[in-house]
Amino acid sequence: MLDRKAFDSISYSIAIIGSCLDGAFRGCAVNSLQQLTSSMPAKFAVTLNKYNVTEAAVEQTGAFCATVAAADCPEAIIKLFGYKSGRVTDKFAEYDTKTDEAGCPYITEGMAVRMSFRVTQQVDLGSHVMFIAEVTEAEVLLPGAVLTVEMFKNAGKVIPANAPVYRTLDEHYGYRCTICGYVHKSDTLPDDFRCPVCKQPASKFEKL
Ligand SMILES: Cc1cc2nc3c(=O)[nH]c(=O)nc-3n(C[C@H](O)[C@H](O)[C@H](O)COP(=O)(O)O)c2cc1C
Incomplete structure (x- = not known):
């Protein structure tokens, strides 16, 4: 028996990954940011679909930042970063954007936490690439609850196909x-x- 509903018991936060390639800001929503090790420098991983332009930026620069969405993050932000591609729109142009020490872009509106990373390993997973990375910066922007995939789905939102948890609504x-x-x-x-x-x-x- 292989019931994919069993996968749904794992909880995920929703984050926005930001990277900068040749001066162009790239970014997308993810559910795949996770902490792997605790001893410093702590290692994290994120899994990005090869079709996403954000994947190309992280692969070529080896640097990205991540902001974890607050529980009350405006829906428009998740829609923009999670359903539109940087191929057709400059997502960061619509919001007040800051950059980390490596020049990776992030927004603070609707975000609870901000972290920056340096990629140390890449694992080719076929449709996606897993980037394993060491944390270089971290700050709490807004203490409180963060947005989870479960909350997002309970609000009736459909997860796009590039997200690793896409199957949950399939x-x-x-x-x-x-x-x-x-x-x-x-x-x-x-x-x-x-x-x-x-x-x-x-x-x-x-x-x-
Ligand atoms: C809740 C949610 C979670 C997502 N998780 C991921 C993820 O972990 N990895 C991924 O590659 N795409 C994920 N996506 C899809 C991308 O955000 C989406 O395909 C985006 O449009 C890619 O933009 P880009 O082409 O500008 O990089 C997720 C989308 C949503 C709404």
Whole structure:
């Protein structure tokens, strides 16, 4: 059995990554910022889709900053950084923007915390690259609760496909019983599976 709903028990904060390549500010929303080690300099990781222009900036410069969104972060900020590409708009032009010591851009509006990083390792994950990085700067901007993926989804927002947690809102997976319509939400269907509603065998199911 492989039920991706099990993945949903992991909690993620929503952050905005900022980097600067050839004078152009790049940035995108992420759920994948995480702390890996505690001894200083502490190591963190972020996973960026190769299609995102922010990924190219981090890969080529080896530097990025991250601001973690406050619980009451305006929706417009997440929409801008999480659904629009830097290919078509200069996201930072719309907000008061500061830069860290390495020249990476960040906004403070709606943000609880700001950190800066120097990349030490890259792991190619196929669709995404994981950047492992040492923290170089850190400050609390606004003490209090931060915005999580769960809060974001509970507010009815759809997670875009480039986000690692995209699957959580993906209704189009699993196996449907062709007899009664019951959907088994799993990536696998055991041969001896029986529909819990109409008791039909696995052979009566179709993959979604
Ligand atoms: C809540 C949320 C979480 C996201 N998490 C990630 C992530 O961890 N990695 C990633 O590559 N994209 C993630 N995205 C998608 C990017 O923010 C989005 O594709 C963005 O438009 C990329 O912009 P860019 O092309 O300017 O870099 C997330 C989006 C949202 C709304």
